[in-house]
Amino acid sequence: MAQKPIYLGEEDHLRVTAAVSAAEQHTSGEIVTILTEKSDDYLDVALCWAAAASLVGLAALAMNADFYLRVWDTLTGQWGAEHTPSELFWMAGLFAALQFAGAMIVLAWWPFRLILVPGRIKTKRVHARAVSFFKVGAERRTHGRTGILIYLSMREHRAEIVADAAIAHRVPEAVWGEAMIDMLGELKEGRTAAAMVSGVEHVGRVLAEHFPRAEDDENEIPDRLIEL
Secondary structure: OOOOOOOOOOOHHHHHHHOOOOHHHHHHEEEEEEEEEOOOOOOHHHHHHHHHHHHHHHHOOOOOOOOHHHHHHHHOOOOOOOOOHHHHHHHHHHHHHHHHHHHHHOOOOOHHHHOOOOOOHHHHHHHHHHHHHHHHHHHOOOOOOOOOEEEOOOOOOOOEEEEHHHHHHOOOOHHHHHHHHHHHHHHHHOOHHHHHHHHHHHHHHHHHOOOEOOOOOOOOOOOEEEEE
């Protein structure tokens, strides 16, 4: 089994945690940060590609039937044998199964599988995973429903910002686009910790404007970065 890559060291974790703590000094909002290697295994996409390879193989078999029958006869030691319809169907089924199995073996290599996943599907899966983590880790866990999640999915090169009801009601989604641009700019340069810190600082400024910290405000969600 391949070893899971380490994206952030201990100092990086402390740096992000410190950024969250600093941002929350000026707002009643609660910032949750999650970094994950990937948001999905995309096995269904791999199965679709394997099935497509199998169908393409069958089409090639049908268009070049004489050639493949000669190959079959050579491999089985026959000389121009007359094949029954049942034998032909069995050959075609075996050929399709081998095509499918071969494609799945190739697609078991994660980098290649990810290349074949359409960008739109990656975006949807990352968003869905971010929302699921938000529901568990931040939604309705604050008194004023002011939790917000900053989520990085490293393999897909995508980020998400998901806000609780009170924040979403006051702050248009377009506002978070600027934070996303800053984060992705840092990520492109390989500065993962800086990307997360940039996102936290931007989100913190927006929250401070709309949800300033009250004197009796309590820290309702831990500030630490969660790396999955």
